[in-house]
Amino acid sequence: MITLASDCLLFQTPSGESVPYSADMISIEVGGDNPPHFDAEFVDQATKAVFHYFKHDQARTTVTMGEFADALEKVLHGLAPAPETSGPPGSSDLAETDLRQLAVASGQGCDLFFFPLLRDELRQHLQKSPRVVRFHGLRGCVKQLAGVNRWSGRCRDLHGQIVDYLRQCLHAERSKASEISLLVE
DSSP states (O other): OOOOTTTTEEEEOOOEEEEEGGGOOOOOOOOOOOOOOHHHHHHHHHHHHHHHHIISOOOOSSEEEEHHHHHHHHHHHSSSSOOOSSSOOOOOOEEEHHHHHHHHHHHHHHHHHHHHHHHHHHHHHHTTOEEEEEEHHHHHHHHHHHHSSOOOHHHHHHHHHHHHHHHHHHHHHTTTTOOOOEEEO
16 A cells, blocks of 8 residues: 655545645636636635645545535635625624634634634624624634633634734725724633
């Protein structure tokens, strides 16, 4: 039996054949009726992130083409630019979300799907033009995503990643968020 290279995953084709690929060997073309406008580098990085997710986070050696395509589609959909809205802004001064509920919705230990959900949630809040956007339940969310009951070094790192990600998303959406305060607790 030939040993699989450490940087490869076995991809099962619909015909049942298994083909080894590294992250650099995968080429993706985004299509559809109205594909989001992603540059090639962005799609390449998203593909590598999904590859890393299956290889390292899930510790898998084999993945079907369908599983990989579905995961990549979810990630790209979550990172797609928000459509422009022309409706009147909402009148609420506070928009809030329980991060634990987002963690549960993304699946056990599945931060790959959590971050696109988080960005979508922030975008929905920004469309209402509140003065404060509050995300609460961060500690419980981190423990849910990490799949642990006790706080650990991984939890501390994930905590920082979530806060940094929210800051980056708010900065990227700054045209809609000129006078908005972000509160993460």
